[in-house]
Amino acid sequence: MGDGNAIIKMDLGKFSKPATVLIQKVAGAIGLLYEPTHLRRKARAQADVNKIKAIAKLELGELEQRALQRLVSQEVRKQENIESIVSEAIEFLPENAQVEELNEDWVAYMFKQCDTVSDTQMRSLWAKILAAESTSPGKFSKRTLNFLSGLSQSEAELFTALGAYVWQREDSPLAVVRRLNETTSLKDVINGSSILQLQSLGLITYQHDLGFSLLEVSGPQKFYYFDREIVIDLSDASGSELDVGEVALTTLGAELWEICGAQPNYSHYYMAVVEWRKRGYIVSEQ
Structure with missing residues (x-):
């Protein structure tokens, strides 16, 4: 794409190679390039808006003018959302990201799902999705993108709260949640009701x-x-089954756990260790 056709331009020299390649991939997918500074970008966008308004007053009727102004406002908002997501995704990119393998069709599809998202937290979630897919292309399916496009902020926050219960074994996440009816109180975000809500969303299975x-x-x-x-050793326990509680992440839930931004709650950690020891497992803290 030539510079004359670029929506926005940017000096790529100041970015790392993965970031530069990501910007080029986005440009190829949706026609988005960048400008050196935010002020120049805003000034040019405003100038274009003013130009369109001036033309509209000369050539269009009142109804057409309002429709055109609405369209311009919508597109400016989408543009700002897209740029915010890309800028934040760049911050999450590691140096070893395999951005060259990022599929431009996937990029175009992703931005169709999120270009109207203006909430800061939800935009950050989409930025993490873009960065993670750029790091390991093929990590997130279009089905996952479709799901995220319909996810509310409160639902995302609920899943992030569940993330405080998640452990890892051989790169596989495990939600270790037990005896909800016995151990939760009204102030706990993760309780019987919220678990059922997460199950209805398809993020977990509850038994x-x-x-x-x-x-x-x-x-x-x-x-x-x-x-x-x-380290857990079942040598002194009867059988070879390791109990991990009442909740299991679905494939979708496991995908999203990595980018949900969960923070540790060490009371959950100690409760899990105590419960495993009660069951006869040898648990060694490293």
Whole structure:
């Protein structure tokens, strides 16, 4: 795409290689380039708006003028949202991101789902999606993008709260949630009601009576809770099943957990360790 056709331009020299490639990918997908400064960008956009308004007054009737002004306002808002998402995604990009393999059709599809999102937290979520997909192309499906486009801020916050219960084993996230009816209070965000809501969204599966277990576990197993590491050994326990509670992340939930921005709650960590020890597991904190 030549500079004359660019919607917005930017000096790419100040960016890392992954960031530069990402900007070029976005440009190829939706015709978006950047300008050196935000002020120049805003000034040019405003000049274009004023030009359109002037033409409209000369050539269009009152109804057409209002329709055109509405269209311009909508497109300016979309443009600002897109640029905010790209700018924030650049901040999340690691140096080893495989941006060259990022599919431009995927990029175009993503921005169709999020170009009207102006809430700061939700835009940040989309920026993390773009950065994660740029780092490992193929990580997020179009189905996931469709789901996110309909996710409300309150639903996103609820899932982020659940993230405080999530551990990792061999890069697989595990939601360790037990006995909700016994251990939660009215002030807890994660309770029976919110768990059912997350299940209805398709982010988790909830089995109050049966629960979930890792099968055929043998030998010491490493588990991680944010910056904490433990080793669980079932040698002294009966059987080879490791109980992990009443909740399991779905494939969709596991995808989104990585970018939900959850923070640790170490009371959940200690409750899980105590419960595992009660079941006869040997738990060693590293």
